[in-house]
Amino acid sequence: MRELAGFLRSRRERMAPIGDGRRRTPGRRREEIAAAAGVSIDYYTRLEQARGPHPSVSVLHGIARALELNADERAHLFRLAGEAVPEEPASREVRPGVQLLLDRLRDDIALVMTDLGDVLAWTPRAALVHPGLRPGLNLLRAFFLTESGRIPEEEREDAARAHVADLRATLARRPAAQPLVDELMASPLFARLWAEHDVAVRRSDRKRIRHPVAGLLEFDCEVLGAPEHDQRLVIHTAPEGSVTARRLALLVSAEEAAGRMPEPWTPVPVSPSSA
Incomplete structure (x- = not known):
């Protein structure tokens, strides 16, 4: 003690x-x-x-x-005191340091998400590459419960395995993840992989997605953020001169010419007086 x-x-x-500022102690x-x-x-x-x-x-x-x-x-x-550390509720506001990085990545494909898969903010090019981005979107629910086939079928199993292993690592840190796990059990794929007990924090990945206009795009993904933090910055990059880089450049040019380039999105903090 x-x-x-x-x-x-x-x-x-x-x-x-x-009170009294003249105290000696x-x-x-x-x-x-x-x-x-x-x-x-x-x-x-x-x-x-x-x-x-x-x-x-x-x-x-x-x-x-x-x-x-x-x-x-x-x-x-x-x-x-020898007691378990109480769990902090996940923040719905982007951390200032993360927001600074996101602002500097405006011309890149980057988004901020919680460790439970809730998307919080994104850059214009992220919205262009992922047309389904919207406030309140949970990527894990979208993948396992409403997936529309954007990931090639032959790669879906590996992508699902990575999602499940990362969520199990999150559950070990944050018991509040249990309701999401229970909800995702409605997916036979999730339930089968969850039973395998794989655990791995997701830090990097190679991802291929089917874009409705640009076709098949392949990215290297980096996930920035300490495991104990509840927010992650995810960055998608394509090697210069690659097929994906050329397709992305054409897509950006066409959208800019048509005035359809998406705006960045970040949640506006709610002040106590307006909450």
Whole structure:
């Protein structure tokens, strides 16, 4: 409990004092943290002195709020207390760093998706190559439940296997993925591959898709994003001078000439006042 006690003291002492700014001791008072956490001052004092009982999960949540811990600090608090780290809900807003990268890739084929397959944002060329992109689209549901044959049939099994192995890796990190798994069990292909228990985070791939205008396109795909993060940046590239690169250039030229080039799309954050 000494590590936990030291962490609590360090976080409390770094906080801005409430009220009188002439106090000699740094940070907030123990009674202020105890009140905000919903515990007694005696209980909280004993925790900081490594004399207290093992805190419950509800107490840890209260202390995390009272100390205004960020996500990493909150996870550390739970680990120090020997409790499972609570799962953070998946963000529906594109992370600022990811959005910066997406903006710089405007002339490339790139999209942002969650680790559960929900598409969040994309570049104009991504919308051109994938005409079905739309807000709220889940790529896993589209692949297993409403697939329209864009992937050549001889490659569908390998693509499905990669999707399933990646989703199993996600489920190990995020139990909230279970409802999606249950839903996808309606697909015989998904159910069969899920039973094989393959696990692999998807980081790169070679993908071939059938475009309704340009025909068969072949891309190298890179998936950027640490596995513990819930958002991924997926980039499609074609070697310069390849058949796909030439077909894509003709497609872009035709759409630009006709004024039909898609616009980029990113969800607009909802402010608390308008939520």
